[in-house]
Amino acid sequence: MKRPYGHYAYSLGPIRKCAWTEEIAAVDLQVPTASGMIIADFAIIGGGYTGLNAALALAEAGADVALFDAEFPGFGASGRNGGFCCIGGARASDAQLERRHGRGAAAEVRQAEMAAVAHVATLIDRLGLDVDRHSEGEAMMAHSPAKFEALRRAQPEIDRRYGVKTRLIEASALAEHGLNSGFHGALILPVGFALHPRKYLAGLVAAAKSAGARLFGDSPVTAIAPAAEGFRLTTPQASIRARRLLISTNGYSAENLPPWLRHRFLPAQSSMLATRVMSPAELAAQGWTSPQMAYEDRRLLHYFHLTPDNRMVFGQRGGLIASQANDARIAQKVRADFDRLFPAWRAVETPHHWSGMVCLTASLTPFCGAIPELPGAFAAFGYHGNGVAMGSYCGKALADLALGSNGNDPDRVAIPRAFAAPPPRFPLGPLRRAWLAAEYGWARLTDR
Numbered sequence: 090m091k092r093p094y095g096h097y098a099y100s101l102g103p104i105r106k107c108a109w110t111e112e113i114a115a116v117d118l119q120v121p122t123a124s125g126m127i128i129a130d131f132a133i134i135g136g137g138y139t140g141l142n143a144a145l146a147l148a149e150a151g152a153d154v155a156l157f158d159a160e161f162p163g164f165g166a167s168g169r170n171g172g173f174c175c176i177g178g179a180r181a182s183d184a185q186l187e188r189r190h191g192r193g194a195a196a197e198v199r200q201a202e203m204a205a206v207a208h209v210a211t212l213i214d215r216l217g218l219d220v221d222r223h224s225e226g227e228a229m230m231a232h233s234p235a236k237f238e239a240l241r242r243a244q245p246e247i248d249r250r251y252g253v254k255t256r257l258i259e260a261s262a263l264a265e266h267g268l269n270s271g272f273h274g275a276l277i278l279p280v281g282f283a284l285h286p287r288k289y290l291a292g293l294v295a296a297a298k299s300a301g302a303r304l305f306g307d308s309p310v311t312a313i314a315p316a317a318e319g320f321r322l323t324t325p326q327a328s329i330r331a332r333r334l335l336i337s338t339n340g341y342s343a344e345n346l347p348p349w350l351r352h353r354f355l356p357a358q359s360s361m362l363a364t365r366v367m368s369p370a371e372l373a374a375q376g377w378t379s380p381q382m383a384y385e386d387r388r389l390l391h392y393f394h395l396t397p398d399n400r401m402v403f404g405q406r407g408g409l410i411a412s413q414a415n416d417a418r419i420a421q422k423v424r425a426d427f428d429r430l431f432p433a434w435r436a437v438e439t440p441h442h443w444s445g446m447v448c449l450t451a452s453l454t455p456f457c458g459a460i461p462e463l464p465g466a467f468a469a470f471g472y473h474g475n476g477v478a479m480g481s482y483c484g485k486a487l488a489d490l491a492l493g494s495n496g497n498d499p500d501r502v503a504i505p506r507a508f509a510a511p512p513p514r515f516p517l518g519p520l521r522r523a524w525l526a527a528e529y530g531w532a533r534l535t536d537r
């Protein structure tokens with residue numbers, strides 16, 4: 090596998106201290122290793138939210154499906170994210186979407202964002218999953234008075250774009266909402282909720298298995314070859330034949346699996362920490378007592394929420410180099426930012442810190458569609474760090490595409506035109522991480 094980062098990024102190193110593994114350990118997600126000859130109608134590569142939603146939908150439709158993960162289901166971002174089930178996925182502006190894809194393209198994307206959140210909520214209810222759901226919508230926190238005024242001006246446009254009624258909280262009222270941390274006001278978007286990412290993941294694994302999907306771990310697909318009957322895939326111990334192929338490897342993708350993917354995705358590291366469980370007195374000392382998931386309105390964003398057992402989970406972008414030393418350095422930086430935002434918790438230990446890969450595209454838009462060079466193969470990736478809802482939704486959409494279901498299918502999810510357009514290759518190819526360095530530098534300047 091040719092992958093853009095060094096070995097450490099694809100090892101267990103970055104998740105050794107992940108808070109979510111306390112309740113759902115890797116061993117709880119173990120599935121058999123693929124071996125011998127395996128024949129399936131549908132093969133899925135990648136066992137995160139995208140692949141598992143696809144597997145579940147296919148199996149529930151009565152299809153014969155086998156899913157392969159290089160490590161175990163949930164090894165990637167889906168087992169280690171911040172738990173924001175929220176809008177997002179594309180970073181392209183409305184103007185860019187309309188210019189590239191025609192009138193109405195932006196509205197399609199915004200509708201898909203809303204539908205993605207609803208998809209996860211419905212799935213959790215239908216499967217009866219206990220995912221520690223909390224927070225009603227999300228809060229955008231203003232880091233300066235000018236930014237709060239910008240939020241106030243943007244409010245009508247945000248309401249129009251998503252067809253919702255947002256709420257402004259003035260700086261003076263933040264404390265009474267349990268959101269005290271020196272911000273200058275907030276805008277509450279009444280869409281989305283927070284969840285325990287691994288509990289959702291484990292629920293998907295159980296549901297997909299009981300619907301009849303065959304899940305395999307420790308089974309990296311190392312080769313994909315088109316064949317008369319569809320595709321032949323190779324793992325270290327198995328040879329797989331499948332009629333249709335679904336690729337859901339997102340930030341953990343390889344440049345050559347399939348070669349069409351080469352330079353079309355840009356993994357970026359994201360880092361998180363979590364405090365130990367805090368007492369009510371400790372929460373009161375800071376004045377942050379709300380379960381509201383929140384993020385700071387900076388370009389180099391911080392995002393955070395209190396879990397139901399009162400641990401603060403706090404995330405931000407990671408470094409450009411994946412290594413144990415760099416992870417430790419970034420963890421210190423995340424802690425310093427955490428201390429700045431929550432000064433009353435400076436003495437509270439943060440025993441958990443971890444990192445993982447999100448995935449960007451050059452079009453700033455997710456891809457969800459047929460792979461042009463490989464008839465019968467489909468892929469979805471590039472959720473720009475917002476894949477809890479959008480990855481789940483695109484997984485269902487991939488299943489619809491692979492099944493060939495048509496517009497008459499009432500369960501079929503709508504794929505925006507913008508998502509069906511293959512993203513171009515990044516300029517600079519193997520050196521494309523330089524874009525991140527440039528973007529982070531620019532963001533640091535404009536955030537001041």
Ligand SMILES: Cc1cc2nc3c(=O)[nH]c(=O)nc-3n(C[C@H](O)[C@H](O)[C@H](O)COP(=O)(O)OP(=O)(O)OC[C@H]3O[C@@H](n4cnc5c(N)ncnc54)[C@H](O)[C@@H]3O)c2cc1C
Nearest residue numbers: 135137138139159165166167170171173310445475476477
């Ligand atoms: C630290 C962090 C915090 C985040 N916070 C949030 C958040 O709060 N809200 C939000 O919406 N999004 C968040 N995200 C992003 C979100 O987690 C991802 O967008 C989403 O999980 C992507 O799901 P996926 O199934 O497409 O990919 P992944 O979950 O990354 O799964 C890809 C899988 O593919 C497997 N794989 C790769 N290559 C092969 C191969 N050749 N053979 C077999 N298997 C292979 C990998 O082992 C991996 O398990 C965060 C991400 C990170 C890293």
